[in-house]
Amino acid sequence: MTGSDRRGGGGAAAPLLLGVRHHGPGSARAVRAALDAARPRVVLIEGPPEADALVPLAGDAELRPPVALLAHAVDEPGRSAFWPLAEFSPEWVAIRWALEQGVPARFIDLPAAHTLAWEAPSVPDEPETEGAAGEPGPSGVRLDPLAALADVAGYDDPERWWEDVVEHRGAGKGDPFAPFAVLEEAMAALRETYGSGGHDRDLVREAHMRLRVRAAQREFTDGVAVVCGAWHVPALRRKAAVAADRALLKGLPKVRTDMTWVPWTHRRLSRVGGYGAGIASPGWYGHLFGAPDRPVERWLTKVAGLLREEDRAVSSAHVIEAVRLAETLAAMRGRPLPGLSETTDAVRAVMCEGSDVPLALVHDRLVVGDVLGEVPSAAPAVPLQRDLTRLQRRLRLKPEALERELELDLRKETDAGRSRLLHRLRLLGIDWGEPSASRGSTGTFRETWRLRWEPELSVRVAEAGVWGTTVLAAATARAETDAVATPGIVEITALAEHCLLAELTDALPTVMRILADRAALDSDVGHLAQALPALVRSLRYGDVRGTDTAALTEVAAGLAERVFVGLPPACAALDADAAEEMRRHVDAVHGAVGLLGGAHPPDRDGLRGRWRAVLRTLSARDTVPGVVRGRAVRLLLDDGELAPPEAARLMGLVLSPGTPPADAAAWIEGFVGGGSGGGLLLVHDERLLGLVDAWMTGVPAEAFTDVLPLLRRTFSAYEPGVRRSLGELVRRGPGAVGRAADAGTGVPGFAAEPDTERADAVLPVVRLLLGLDTDDNELVGAGT
Structure with a gap:
């Protein structure tokens, strides 16, 4: 009934x-x-x-x-x-x-x-x-x-x-x-x-x-x-x-x-997605609903296809054996038909050779799945959503549930438009795309994004609708409001950078005015040093996108001058953690000044000259922590403003017996530590290596335990090849090459003078690689 x-x-x-x-x-x-x-x-x-x-x-x-x-x-x-x-x-x-x-x-x-x-x-x-x-x-x-x-x-x-x-x-x-x-x-x-x-x-x-x-x-x-x-x-x-x-x-x-x-999406239907009435295997359930017959055989065929796409050797025989195993497991477990657990066990044993690594891929792509639904344009939507949909279609940037990587070349009009859209959405709190490091290039004309559309972003679009009816208008209004409400110079600088990336030309004057006011009032050198690199990066982005950055250049130059004045006093009486943070600020400002000199041609030499004077001041003051003094000496040496003999003299003074071991170790950390390439410097300048070696062998036993952690941190950052070369040089004794040359005796692997004949033999090949005109006879001679 x-x-x-x-x-x-x-x-x-x-x-x-x-x-x-x-x-x-x-x-x-x-x-x-x-x-x-x-x-x-x-x-x-x-x-x-x-x-x-x-x-x-x-x-x-x-x-x-x-x-x-x-x-x-x-x-x-x-x-x-x-x-x-x-x-x-x-x-x-x-x-x-x-x-x-x-x-x-x-x-x-x-x-x-x-x-x-x-x-x-x-x-x-x-x-x-x-x-x-x-x-x-x-x-x-x-x-x-x-x-x-x-x-x-x-x-x-x-x-x-x-x-x-x-x-x-x-x-x-x-x-x-x-x-x-x-x-x-x-x-x-x-x-x-x-x-x-x-x-x-x-x-x-x-x-x-x-x-x-x-x-x-x-x-x-x-x-x-x-x-x-x-x-x-x-x-x-x-x-x-x-x-x-x-x-x-x-x-x-x-x-x-x-x-x-x-x-x-199927992923959001799963329990792991946080939906209370969700299911653990939406992809599997979708297969059961859509399969007209023989669901197990069809499912295992899908699995085999996926694994073949991932270059795993899966044949028809694997599918047949997996079906038989799934049916056998179901019979042993008293089940009417094989379920997800039986098919999963069969896939693990037959197709994945007992490994859970490819099985995790099967679970992610098939058991859960990345299916994304679609809605018609006639569906009700806030005006901002309609504008976003229009931009997505124009830029051929379709929302997808599966995370994918998008490489953009900002010299192309379509890619530049995609970049603008993604940056504007991020300003609105709609994180459809997440910037990531580019593998192919570090230039400012390339960007890499990881894209994944989540259903919750529809809510974010509705929330952002209060700022405007178009993506451009909404992002502009949001940026201006955030600029007024942002108290710190570091945050307002980051906002200015985002405005340039998003090409919000109407919001930029407001943001720059507030940035100038914040910079004039902020006396914390650390904040100023953090803000300067972001401003300089923004100048580079402006060059790529053709944005007028004159006002930004003036603010950055003024900020640099304030850093120059305030940095030496700010480096006095710092503890170890504060000194390390200040060392990072010095590195950041040094890189920013180098870029700012190119973006500020009228005062390029003057700006860089004043920064070199600051570095000289830092390198000579005993009240400045060793890690900062060492880094200042290293930066001057790299820029050619300090001769190697003078750098060796300063190192010798610091590593003299009268300097406490902890201070000397900190100076070494600043001079050759971290990712500064200091290992290669020691490899090629055995005089500096000899000073370090002599100091380390002379550290008193009672002080060695205190300086060991800092030294380990310094030298552990070197590449394995650099560490091997340093070890070989120390084994022979720093300065062995120079002593052997003076004595007229050879050192294995080294000659007193370069072998010019062997060096000339590679020139034809180098010219060929560079695309220069090379005589065929020279190439033949080089080959023989």
Whole structure:
């Protein structure tokens, strides 16, 4: 007997209640079979009633699941909620069936206006539910109905129990209403034992659903079908007074709400994605729903195809053996058909040779999957979303669920437009793209981005809609507002850099004016030193993008002058951590001044000259920490402003017995430590290496333990080849080459003078590689 055969009060037919598991392919097939058999006049679906107007869009060919209904508060777009639907979701199947048959499909859950405004449950106190044995049900415990039923059936995995009971049941066999009757009976037993199961807010939702079902019965008399979570079916079947249901809904908070369709992904359907009603294997469930027959064979063929794409040797024989193993495992485990666990075990053993590494790829790409849905352009959207969609199409930058790397050449118009869009979106808090280091080039005309579209970004777009109706206008307004609210010079400098990257020419004057004001008031040299490199980088970006950076250049030059004045006093009386931080500031300012000199031609020599004077001051002051003095000497040496003999003299003074070992070790760290290339300097200048070696061998035993960590940090940063060369030089004794030359004796591997004849032999090949004209006879002679 179907639900439509039972009569309720007043002669109205009782509704056909189809309890389902959200995103269950077995439930989806059963829903279609039941609807085909019952032919209802209206289909009621668990979901927000505000989405009724969006139901016709589900029939649009451009709307492809997975998708989600997105509801957000009009005045606070960040307050939002999603109702995801996949192709194998019973609710989606019900919607599509209703559209195909031309019958109404309506949503009956609590309106989103209440859901978004409802910060905490406020339901009246319910009488304590008695258990089957007369004991009160557990209070405050949120029950997982499937887990409870699986436990009763002796399963330790709810997913495996569901597969055995529902997914492996042949579709279209026997009574189409039987599975719903059995599931309703099981849920009724759970509700009798556990009451709301800790889901107290469900009581209010179910009251609203009952009211909507009654309204549909009054309108259609009979032929009412309800598709909802199986947990709610006993509550909808229960007789309840209309007044009691309305009392539960009285006084609920409410907000003004907008709703639309947005793309969703299989990854966000999974539990790891954070969706409460998610499933662990959406890709597997999608396969079960779409496979017309032989699902295991088709699945393992998909796996083989994926592994072949990753250059793994997987043949047809592997597929055959994997199918046999999966079926054998299912028989051994007493399962009607192989499930995901059996196919996974078979793939690991046969196709992956017992390794979990390729198996992780199968899980990520197939079991979960990266399918991204699509919505039609006719779907409601905020103006900012429409502008973003237009830009995505114009720039051929399609949102994708699978993370991908995008290389941009800013000399090309399309790539420059893509860069502008991604930077503007980042300013708006829409992190569709994340900048990453470029493998091919370090030039400013190249950018590398990692792109992945997540459904939550649709909410971010709605939130950003308050700043403007276009991406450009919104980013400009956001940048100007952030500039006013940003207190620190480092943060405002970063904002200026972002404005240049995003080419926000209207926002840049405001940001630059505030930046100049902040720079004039900030007296912290550390802050100024942090801000200067970002400003200079911005100048380089401006050159690439053709942006007028005259104002930025003036601010950067003024900032550099303030750093020059304040840096020497700021380096006095610093502890070890502060000294190391100041050393990093000195490196950053040195690089910035070098670039700024090129961007500021009228004062190039003067600016660099004043910076060299600052470095000389730092290198000579005893009050400056050793790590800063050593780095200043090294920078002067690298720039050719300090002769090697003078650098050796300064090192000799620092490494003299009168200097405390810890200070001397810090000086060495500044001079040759870190990624400064100091190892190669010691390899090629044995006089400096001899000074270091002599000092290290003379450090007193009681002080060696104190300086050892710093020395290890200094030399551990060198490349292995550099460390080997230094070790060989120390083994022979620093200065051995020079001493041997003076004595007229040779050192193995070294000659007193360069061998010019051997050096000339490679010149023809070098000329050929450089594309220069080379005589064929020379090449022949070089080859012989």
